[in-house]
Amino acid sequence: MSTIGKALSLLDTLSRLDKEVGLTDIARLCSLDKATARRFLVELEKHGFVEQDADSRRYRIGSAPVRLARIREARYPFLRVAVPFIKTLAESSAETVHLSEFSGGRLSTIHVEDPPRAHRIIVDVGSILPFHATASGLAFLAFCPAREIDAALQKPLEKFTDHTVVDPELIRALLDETAARGFSISHQGLEAGVISAAAPVRAPDGRPIGCVAVAAPLSRTTKTAIHDFGAQAIAAANAISEKYYGSERLTGTSPKTRRRD
Amino acid sequence: MSTIGKALSLLDTLSRLDKEVGLTDIARLCSLDKATARRFLVELEKHGFVEQDADSRRYRIGSAPVRLARIREARYPFLRVAVPFIKTLAESSAETVHLSEFSGGRLSTIHVEDPPRAHRIIVDVGSILPFHATASGLAFLAFCPAREIDAALQKPLEKFTDHTVVDPELIRALLDETAARGFSISHQGLEAGVISAAAPVRAPDGRPIGCVAVAAPLSRTTKTAIHDFGAQAIAAANAISEKYYGSERLTGTSPKTRRRD
């Protein structure tokens, strides 16, 4: 892997920890030599991507990404456009609704809206959604070109719960079902006791860019209810897509041409 | 410079362009070979930091920073804490108020609130604020350790307008004045016809982390008014600092120890 790739992976690793870490820890977590990790951290710090606490000497994500994110959102306001729809859906479903985006080969949660009730599913911003074990992952994959599905299913598939489907052929069946229905269902795929439904937000060329997902406690969720959530997720996802690309393409370059896949 | 540094500089350069650019342009702008620029872009793209438009083949900032920024803001909610104060100040002053943050050796605008009137100063999110030529820059420097002031004044100081002060000794006088008064004034330092006042947001150890600035058209701004803006900027900056570090230090590591400078 290139040096840049390793440094960005370090940054990624750092971002997934829920606390600041020391040099030795981050080096171990990234399987890097301490000296190498340090050089990366120093270089990343120079550019504001990490910060070192003056007292504890531990490292954390810096503020440079905040600047970049604001520029990105000013030009491609995915969150700004999507969040109102997520909010509405969280209210109408009275369950946790989260929005994910595909980036760097993975699907990550970029926004969460909690419903105003005590018993609800907790999803963290920044968490990674495995393709085979989450409603979002399945909804995303189901609308990807075949070769991307193949690639995803060739990787080792972790069994998170007793219910996680890890047989590639069974997953393909789920994907077909999802593609036909327009939304996916994950029945305790990542965590026991949680059921969720998700639908992809798609670019004008059909390629998915992220997902809208509703997550509910299995105990209070009927088959009818989850199908209803799925239908609502489709509606929200399509509304986001329309609004995002509708206003976006005004500044875009050539909306007509269609990529070959 | 290290490879990582060069790649991050490329990312920075890309973020400062107000449109997508092609490979040849970005390579030229970064003084890199085309092949090198391309390898950087591919690597950055793998991690979601840049995106390539499928049609035009041009590059833009990707969505990875959005994820990182949300994690950073969830843990160190500078924007979330600061924005309400900036909004209030924009209303009470009826002028443009912007918030900057020190990151990667530079002071960059991270939020702007426009007042509801037609004739106002425009500030862009992401713009860099030169230390010697802006109210924010002066307010920041004035509260930095002496050696950082020296370092800043040793660099070539660009003369943006006829009024830009570029003599290091005169700037030192402005900094002393700023330190004594608590806020800085920039009289057409960066752009003709604009006057602004700024105050630093400071960490518990006294080190500034960013600035609150009010920018107004010179034509309608009296000396009394600009001093009033300055006083309001101090109040806002202190309120931000208190709220930010007040809640922050609960999860922090060791609030008592004081760094030596």
Add this chain to the structure above:
DNA sequence: GCTTATGGTTCATTATTTGAACCTCAGCTT
């Protein structure tokens, strides 16, 4: 159909990255 752009690729040369061993310091144990 030629010219001149563009984006993208190759591979021998070159410069950077790498990491084992090292230092220093703070806290803990005996």
Add this chain to the structure above:
DNA sequence: AAGCTGAGGTTCAAATAATGAACCATAAGC
């Protein structure tokens, strides 16, 4: 207090990855 442990940080020869001139492919303009 001496010794130990593990932290962050540094060094420099060896190993590896970055580099860029020259290349190809394609598209637009003439």
